[in-house]
Amino acid sequence: MRFSASIASGCPSLARRVILHLDMDCFYAQVEMIRNPELREKPLGVQQKTLMVTCNYVARKLGVNKCMSIREAREKCPQLVLVSGEDLTHYREMSYKVTGLLEEFSPRVERLGFDENFIDITELVEKRLRDPQCGGAMEASGHVYNQQVPDASDWTHQRLIVGSQVAADIRAAVYSQLGLTGCAGVASNKLLSKLVSGTFKPNQQTVLLPESCSCLINSLNHVHRIPGIGYKTAQRLEALGLGSVSALQSCPITVLEKELGAAVAHRIQMLSRGEDDSLVTPTGPPQSLSEEDSFKKCCTVSDVSAKLEELLRLLLSRLSADGRSAHTLRLTIRQFTPTNKYFNRESRQCPIPVKVAQSMNQGSGSAAVVSALMELLMKLFEKMIDVKMPFHLTLLNVCFSNLKASRSSASSRCSIGFYLTQKKLSENDCGDSETSGFSITTNPAFPEKSGHSACPAGMDGEVSLSLPEDIDMDVFSQLPDDIKKEIIQSPHMTRRSKNIQTKPHAAAAGGIQNFFTRGKSGHGLNSARDEGYSQESLPSPLKKPLRKDSESLRSVSDTAMAPSCTPHTACPQGTEPNVGFAMDCKESVDGDAVSSLPKSVDVNVFSQLPVELQKELMSEWKNQKITPKIQTKKFQDKGKTSKGQRSSAASHPNSLLKYFKPN
DNA sequence: CTGGGGTAGT
């Protein structure tokens, strides 16, 4: 999501919007309490490694806060009960049940994290205002911010008050259908609805009337509290003496622009005034699926391989439930650094060969698919880490992106009715659930919701007779000819625009969403970047390239479907044959690489040492007697060595200190 | 004693 303040502010319809923000109470803890009701009356924390990521309200009364270290939480509350929350499966499933339920009220639902949703309830409110059954008494449900007294003759007040009633109904539905409590905020834009939803917690709701907007925004004691102003921007503002909201409001825009750039400057100043014209953008199915694990130390290739395979299997299982197939694979690592655990993540990505992608979706347990993807992952790994050198990882993340409707769900199981929807039908469908009670049949076939919103409908009224630009041609061209014709020619069908959906759960398996663009740009539709490219290939005058990368990342996958019984026989374009994980040195010398590594002697030294000494060092390092220095980017994925350096390196063992330090 | 996720922009 993006809180934005820009061009659309002149649009009159924006001022009339009624936006609902729903934020579930202590979400992970609440899910755990549903799973085990005995935990309800106890102070409960949800633990991820050494972090307590959230806790229930019993614990909060005892002084425990979100995102506290386990140590600190236990100090404050020795009776604290901790449950592990490293596996997000249950939270993710409940999260999509909430979103799916909300989509029965309105198709305009935008997710933010696992437990927050924005809903544009403008149309629902207007429908209620027109409905004689709902006429008469105008009393707000829940709190009115700042105890402002509504003016019954004020149109805007009326709409917001009705909005608060819709919010109450929605919260009641979420509780009765799913057993979850949460807080709602109702206001005229996303920013204000989010801010106001947090003013009474837990399990309460608040509506903001426009006259109290400045009161709300100025109640924030620091700019960092404004959603959209994150850590970095807040630091810069602080340095400018603009730590307070009022200072930011009145700062000359030129001053902000100089430090932050025009776009950010304008946006955050609008936000500081409580203005936010960003639309509620229907989220749709996820654009990426990832699994990660962190640990104190991972320093052997076999351990890396085992951990990656576990992550991969989890992902494949989720992907097959999703019903789509992934076409891009990304590996992210974090190397140990004594300070600054963050900011040192590196990633490499590559395309997934079509044959692999197609097989991926059938069953999750295909050995051929697993081994093909494992080969890709290990090649990506070796693009970042020279496995002949010592390394110390603290995190691994595997991510599937570029998700597309798989062949089986796209062309054989789905008919044209899944791809397109008749306009009249979708219009009738979208508002009814609110007056007809809560007949929630929702049991999404897919936990993570390719199914939650797979039926596209053009709520914005666009009807296109020619093929729109934003249809993924790669996928479209694979359709049977008759389906193509039907899509192009059908005049009463409407193209999905801004990814707005009117029939939640209508299409069970992945399906059509991939033929249409998402809200903002052509995401997930095979853009070049999904195939992977190097940072240093970007034309940024401000950033100095760290290295040249003559290799195409794409080449990693060239042989991915080759018989995998002989691992590491593939030879990516431009590199030597992979020698596996042995200590052997590569033979060939890339002159350009050598000349670009004037200060790299320290790292290359290691591989020039006698194998005996190498093994000894490796052993000490694994026994934690010494620590490898971090592999710097200059040397990664090169593995090139110069014979000329050998003698000098071997005869100067002290240079080992350049890449090892005693513990 | 700082998780494990996501989105969008550059």
Next chain:
DNA sequence: ACTACCC
């Protein structure tokens, strides 16, 4: 590929 943002 990375940064910044959100939870």
